[in-house]
Amino acid sequence: MVDGSLLPGTLNVYKEAIDGDDVILTIDSNLQSIVEAQLQETIKANNATKAWAIVVEVETGKILAWGNYPTFDQNNPKEISNYMNDMTEMNLEPGSVMKPFVYATAIDTGVYPAGKSYTAGSFTFTQDGAGKIIRVANGTDTGYPVINDALGENFGVITFEQGLAFSSNIAICELLANYVNYDQFSNYLDKFGFYQYVDIPFVPETTGVKNITSASDYLSTGFGQASALTILQLVQAYSAIFNDGKMMKPYVVEEILNPHTNQVVEKFEPEVVSEPISAETAAKVRELMAGVMADGATGDRFKIDGVDIIAKTGTGEIFNEETHKYDENNYTSSVMAAAPGNDPKIMVYWGMQSTNYLGYSAEPFKTIMQAALIANAVNGTAQASAPQEGDTWATYTMPALINHSIEYANEKMKDKNVKLVMIGDGNTVIDQFAKEGQTVYSYDRVFLLTNGNTITMPDMTGWTRKDITAFWQL
Structure with a gap:
């Protein structure tokens, strides 16, 4: 009918929405959370009207994190006073x-x-x-x-x-x-x-x-x-x-x-x-x-x-x-x-x-x-960015080590100035971080998971968040 109501016996057709493509961002979610929290702290500690x-x-x-405050809750659109992206x-x-x-x-x-x-x-x-x-x-x-x-x-x-x-x-x-x-x-x-x-x-x-x-x-x-x-x-x-x-x-x-x-x-x-x-x-x-x-x-x-x-x-x-x-x-x-x-x-x-x-x-x-x-x-120190005599500072491409022996892995990595961390007491590598083809830098930690059943907790003092994440993911 003209007012939009349905007549008895008529067919009502529904067309379901189709999911769109996935958008993968450069944003580091953990770092983004820290930025968001610190912007709130900026507003609070300094009586600021804006922060970014x-x-x-x-x-x-690559933008790893960005934010500006005050922000808004998208679930409450009536309370959004400013739609502008300050960045x-x-x-x-x-x-x-x-x-x-x-x-x-x-x-x-x-x-x-x-x-x-x-x-x-x-x-x-x-x-x-x-x-x-x-x-x-x-x-x-x-x-x-x-x-x-x-x-x-x-x-x-x-x-x-x-x-x-x-x-x-x-x-x-x-x-x-x-x-x-x-x-x-x-x-x-x-x-x-x-x-x-x-x-x-x-x-x-x-x-x-x-x-x-x-x-x-x-x-x-x-x-x-x-x-x-x-x-x-x-x-x-x-x-x-x-x-x-x-x-x-x-x-x-x-x-x-x-x-x-x-x-x-x-x-x-x-x-x-x-x-x-x-x-x-x-x-x-x-x-x-x-x-x-x-x-x-x-x-x-x-x-x-x-x-x-x-x-x-x-x-x-x-x-x-x-x-x-x-x-x-x-x-x-x-x-x-x-x-x-x-x-x-x-x-x-x-x-x-x-x-x-x-x-x-x-x-x-x-x-x-x-x-x-x-x-x-x-490593944000001057020493890391300006190696002393005898040190090396270089980038390397990570080789494929999965399904190879520990001896093979040690041989492939011996000319690279990185810190090898073996996970487990096995004799064969079953997973690795960084992955094959990825770039690693001098003094980075490289993790190799072996087929051994006994895993000893390493000393994580001085490890980065990235190191710890790689360890528990493996």
């Missing part, structure tokens, strides 16, 4: 985490003033007839806004290396006014992929806003204000610094499988987007970022005992859409970090928005970084 964290494998771009859709003025890209531009174009000094504190400027920015004496009325170092700091006369360690805005102004020119900086912002779609599959994005037309906005963009970007853009750009100049596209979908045939419908592989800087430039920027972690520098609070970290911190002003002014008490606080410092494997970007921008706790970041290193069997 993302963990990425440097050499591949890809929030336009963010990130603050000083942008500064390494100014240094990278200066180094890559051959104009970086290594070892030279400048006067910090305040930057008063005007422009000449050709538009060049000219620094003038403080107190001069030029009609342009004076740029200051954060919190009214005045570091006096310091080197540009110290300028990054102390996060001096004036170092950026000096570099952009007297060494790097407008066209160079604009070009490198484009080369690093800022204000463009990262084009990550299946995830909605915004592009941010490139705002460098005026002199003050040009200078401010160099220390992370005036122009707005997305967190995913920032992560992709930093991969070039951490990965010897090769910029990796972040991705979160590993593959799509047909659940009925188990056939791969689509597979996603690591992708080098471009090489915006040379490997030499990347190494120099990493060296400068190591100074950020020095005693008394801005990264001091993010130190982790026994872990060699390079980082750049950021404190950013937040533009209030209602007042059309920057908030006076609410700021973005964040850190972009990677470990081990001289051969980064894992990168973490953690941040929040809060009125507590001076004495906030860095413990959530530390917990996430430590968990990420453990979950991926990465």
